[in-house]
Amino acid sequence: MKILITGGCGYIGSHTAVELLNANYEVVIIDNFSNSKRDVLDKIKVITGKNFSFYEGDVCDKEILRQIFSENKIDGVIHFAGFKAVGESVSKPLMYYRNNLDSTLSLLEVMNEMNCKKLVFSSSATVYGDCHETRFVETIKKGTPSNPYGKTKTMIEDILEDLYHADPTWSITMLRYFNPVGSHSSGLIGDDPSGIPNNLMPYILRVAVGQLECLTIFGNDYDTPDGTCIRDYIHVVDLAQGHIKALEQLLNNEPKIRIYNLGSGQGVSVTEIVTTFEKVNNLKLNYKYGARRNGDLPAICADPTLALKELGWKTTKTLEDMCRDSYNFIIKNSQNKN
Numbered sequence: 001m002k003i004l005i006t007g008g009c010g011y012i013g014s015h016t017a018v019e020l021l022n023a024n025y026e027v028v029i030i031d032n033f034s035n036s037k038r039d040v041l042d043k044i045k046v047i048t049g050k051n052f053s054f055y056e057g058d059v060c061d062k063e064i065l066r067q068i069f070s071e072n073k074i075d076g077v078i079h080f081a082g083f084k085a086v087g088e089s090v091s092k093p094l095m096y097y098r099n100n101l102d103s104t105l106s107l108l109e110v111m112n113e114m115n116c117k118k119l120v121f122s123s124s125a126t127v128y129g130d131c132h133e134t135r136f137v138e139t140i141k142k143g144t145p146s147n148p149y150g151k152t153k154t155m156i157e158d159i160l161e162d163l164y165h166a167d168p169t170w171s172i173t174m175l176r177y178f179n180p181v182g183s184h185s186s187g188l189i190g191d192d193p194s195g196i197p198n199n200l201m202p203y204i205l206r207v208a209v210g211q212l213e214c215l216t217i218f219g220n221d222y223d224t225p226d227g228t229c230i231r232d233y234i235h236v237v238d239l240a241q242g243h244i245k246a247l248e249q250l251l252n253n254e255p256k257i258r259i260y261n262l263g264s265g266q267g268v269s270v271t272e273i274v275t276t277f278e279k280v281n282n283l284k285l286n287y288k289y290g291a292r293r294n295g296d297l298p299a300i301c302a303d304p305t306l307a308l309k310e311l312g313w314k315t316t317k318t319l320e321d322m323c324r325d326s327y328n329f330i331i332k333n334s335q336n337k338n
């Protein structure tokens with residue numbers, strides 16, 4: 001089976017490419033390196049010992065998509081390509097709406113033309129928006145995300161629902177990720193945001209290697225056991241394996257539209273992450289407590305029951321694995337840079 005991965009050089013796409021190649025799928029990647037580096041291609045080859053096809057280009061460009069589908073018999077597509085920085089989406093909304101929506105529409109139109117109607121889409125827990133639950137199950141009504149990035153995910157989910165209802169020969173699976181962290185155990189690929197990170201784990205890593213001075217924990221006066229926010233962190237390799245399960249289901253069953261949460265179901269506080277990170281990596285992190293961050297909810301956790309029931313998928317990696325593998329990546333990566 002040959003699978004097209006859009007955005008396959010990025011953080012989650014590269015880990016998924018590794019898992020697909022390990023599971024003996026043929027892989028075709030398209031990426032324009034807007035948020036990734038070319039050397040990821042070699043790293044995927046080193047990790048897997050396998051080859052794959054690569055096209056450098058923009059998923060908004062239908063011509064290159066047509067070229068890919070004419071040169072390869074694509075059985076299914078996993079669509080990761082898109083911009084993902086929440087803060088940037090607030091200051092550059094048009095850039096986010098243009099890239100995330102246009103890339104998806106171009107891809108869907110070309111898939112339709114080429115009669116390839118099997119798609120796995122990277123959605124996000126952000127679509128639950130500001131709804132006042134702490135444990136999210138797929139059947140609760142979507143909320144309103146507070147930022148343009150989140151809104152593009154909600155809009156794309158709506159587009160995919162409309163498409164399926166107009167043409168039920170499509171098979172579509174939307175995966176709502178919770179908080180992906182960690183790296184492949186080789187330390188070769190991982191999350192490497194440019195500039196000052198917004199997300200917790202990349203920020204911790206920069207402090208751990210001395211590139212940033214101090215982590216601010218945003219609020220310790222929430223109504224949670226230790227006063228800091230609770231999230232559902234998921235190791236990126238578990239997440240990548242969730243895509244393989246979703247793809248297998250999609251390729252082997254009648255067309256349907258499906259939604260799954262991909263999370264561990266375990267809530268972890270910011271303080272727990274920090275102390276676990278210190279313990280497993282045998283170091284001290286410089287951190288302080290600061291004000292709450294605007295828009296943060298106190299506690300968010302996945303209900304991953306449906307993914308277990310229908311995909312036979314659940315997370316296997318621990319918080320210790322996430323902290324150890326994340327640190328291993330930054331150590332190898334910052335050594336490479338020096």
Ligand code: NAD
Nearest residue numbers: 007010011012031032033034035036058059081082122124
């Ligand atoms: P990433 O930025 O590391 O990877 C995205 C990749 O897509 C990059 O390699 C980038 O160069 C490429 N890309 C972007 N626009 C493109 C375009 N128009 N044409 C070709 N390539 C393009 O992001 P990630 O963390 O791997 O996330 C992958 C997907 O998962 C995204 O859609 C993101 O919104 C979604 N998601 C991520 C998270 C997270 O925390 N990382 C959480 C929920 C959902």
Ligand code: UD1
Nearest residue numbers: 086124126179180198199200203216217218229270295296
């Ligand atoms: C954010 C996005 C979400 C996106 C996800 C990607 C918002 C509102 N949500 O989720 O849409 O899918 O990233 O992983 O931006 N924290 C600190 N100090 C820091 C950084 C973070 O204490 O320097 C805390 C935050 O308050 C939060 C937790 O760490 O409680 C996790 O934060 P983060 O990694 O940014 O993820 P989310 O906010 O959950």
